[in-house]
Amino acid sequence: QKEVEQDPGPLSVPEGAIVSLNCTYSNSAFQYFMWYRQYSRKGPELLMYTYSSGNKEDGRFTAQVDKSSKYISLFIRDSQPSDSATYLCAMSDIGNEKLTFGTGTRLTIIP
Amino acid sequence: EPEVTQTPSHQVTQMGQEVILRCVPISNHLYFYWYRQILGQKVEFLVSFYNNEISEKSEIFDDQFSVERPDGSNFTLKIRSTKLEDSAMYFCAGSWGRTDTQYFGPGTRLTVL
Numbered sequence: 468q469k470e471v472e473q474d475p476g477p478l479s480v481p482e483g484a485i486v487s488l489n490c491t492y493s494n495s496a497f498q499y500f501m502w503y504r505q506y507s508r509k510g511p512e513l514l515m516y517t518y519s520s521g522n523k524e525d526g527r528f529t530a531q532v533d534k535s536s537k538y539i540s541l542f543i544r545d546s547q548p549s550d551s552a553t554y555l556c557a558m559s560d561i562g563n564e565k566l567t568f569g570t571g572t573r574l575t576i577i578p
Numbered sequence: 579e580p581e582v583t584q585t586p587s588h589q590v591t592q593m594g595q596e597v598i599l600r601c602v603p604i605s606n607h608l609y610f611y612w613y614r615q616i617l618g619q620k621v622e623f624l625v626s627f628y629n630n631e632i633s634e635k636s637e638i639f640d641d642q643f644s645v646e647r648p649d650g651s652n653f654t655l656k657i658r659s660t661k662l663e664d665s666a667m668y669f670c671a672g673s674w675g676r677t678d679t680q681y682f683g684p685g686t687r688l689t690v691l
Binding site (some may be wrong): 469475495498499501503508509510512513516523538555561564565566568569570 | 580609611613620621622623626628634636638663667669672676677679680681682683684685687
């Protein structure tokens with residue numbers, strides 16, 4: 468079983484739709500959970516950072532962490548064409564600094 | 579807003595040659611990282627660096643790789659003898675604390691011929 472699994476997509480939705488992106492993981496030691504956005508041939512850009520279980524909201528973005536199910540989600544409300552990118556989940560544990568990434572989900576918002 | 583910069587943006591080299599990838603992290607960052615992303619694959623951790631020494635490294639980071647912070651601002655990744663499979667995007671990142679947000683640079687695309 469891979470340490471972090473993420474549906475690679477591609478995922479296409481119409482502008483204005485709610486988008487749901489998900490990752491599952493196997494390492495119960497993970498405590499820190501992040502969502503990065505990556506445009507083609509660019510570096511990952513941090514969107515959301517959460518610690519342990521719970522929800523966090525920032526504008527149109529909501530991150531959810533369910534540690535009991537080892538499942539994290541990113542919701543994008545009122546999606547815009549500019550949201551078209553690859554979304555990477557990443558996580559780390561308390562013991563070390565390295566981030567373990569999912570494979571990324573390629574998202575296209577259709578105007 | 580401060581940002582991580584990386585040079586060059588694209589490096590082409592012959593197999594067996596040495597390459598040095600350069601990064602200028604955000605000032606006041608204390609932890610530094612290199613990751614790589616082979617085309618179509620996930621971002622993979624290579625090494626973390628703190629207080630002028632390697633704090634963690636992955637299996638990928640073998641004796642062909644080395645890192646250095648020569649002058650307090652630049653952070654470099656050296657590959658001594660490049661292989662075809664080293665072709666990838668290499669990302670530098672930095673953070674203020676061990677579990678703080680990591681900020682990534684735009685990457686250097688390394689092509690080994």
